[in-house]
Amino acid sequence: MTAFDPAGVRLVATDLDGTLLHTDGTVTDRTRRVIEALEARGVLVVFVTGRPVRWMETLWPHVGDHGLAICSNGAIVYDVAQHAVSELRPIPREVVLEVADVVRREVPGTAFAVERADGFGKEPVFHPEGPTGPDLRVASLEEIAGDGVAKLLARHEELDPAGFWARVEALVGGLVTTTWSSVGALVEMSAAGVTKATTLAAVCAEHGIGPEHVLAFGDMPNDLALLEWAGRGYAMANAHGSVLAATEHHAPPHDEDGVAQVLEDLFGL
Incomplete structure (x- = not known):
């Protein structure tokens, strides 16, 4: 894999609970400003979550103008602008x-x-x-x-x-x-074969984005494949022990806006 270069990041993929969101389930003003700044620079910010679509209603305003989210651990790609499932990868x-x-x-x-x-x-x-x-x-x-x-x-x-x-x-x-x-x-x-990582890889391929241009954040075992696939994956400081042990890069805790802190440093925001 090509060496990771922060200047080449085209997409940021982030888990929600325990990662981007605080314990109370909110997106802070600081995190919102960072997401908006990245969108203004042409960097896609994609929520990649185990949450079902029905738990996402209050979060859609924070997805960004591209209106894209990956839900249910990769089984659903959701078009926010159209309020519709654009792809379903179901279990027979x-x-x-x-x-x-x-x-x-x-x-x-x-x-x-x-x-x-x-x-x-x-x-x-x-x-x-x-x-x-x-x-x-x-x-x-x-x-x-x-x-x-x-x-x-x-x-x-x-x-x-x-x-x-x-x-x-x-x-x-x-x-x-x-x-x-x-x-x-x-x-x-x-x-079989459906994970956050495989679905994100398919979405990135549609946009001509390789893993070396992807930055990812997560905290639980269902995020491991995602963190390993991305050019650079960050486990939150509050992550499950198995996730921390398997990842080289760690971000501050989610309740301290850890994702925003890392993005501010990497992009000079």
Whole structure:
């Protein structure tokens, strides 16, 4: 890979929770000014998040004029200007059901939910972490799993997060891409080969941008592939230990506007 040159950065890819956002979920004025300054220089700022589209409404004003975000760990590319999904990389329904059957059999007590482009569905025993919205559907997995599943979520109320993820990965890692970004035992599954990194790589290719021109920020295991693919990847100081150990470059904590601090230094803002 070509050596990273800050002057050649054409795109900044940043995770949201634990990275760009403060603990209270807000974008500060300082961070907003930095994003606007980069946009004015022609540098694209793309949000690359595990969040579903339904959790993004209050953040769209901060995306920038290009109006682009990658949601659901790479399963969805969203056109903000058009308020529409421009690309969906779904898990086939038969794979959703096969994965659930295997995990249910081998890890009793696992509950499931699905993130879809058109809403959220969950089994009655699945306890979601965030708001579910008016489109919530509560039913069996067979009923809520269709052809538009962006993410399959598996939760266990008793197992530790790392151990649960390792178990699920060992069981179904050949069928789906598994990762986790939660403090609880919640495993997020995308279609095989779909990650934040693979989708961003496809978006960058459409814009003629190579990884050497990309700067990335993240804090959790679902960001690792992104940080490794980018010309330079920064783990936040508050990042999960595995992410800090795997990355050379670290940014100040998210509650200290760490992303903004790094960008101000690199671009002389």
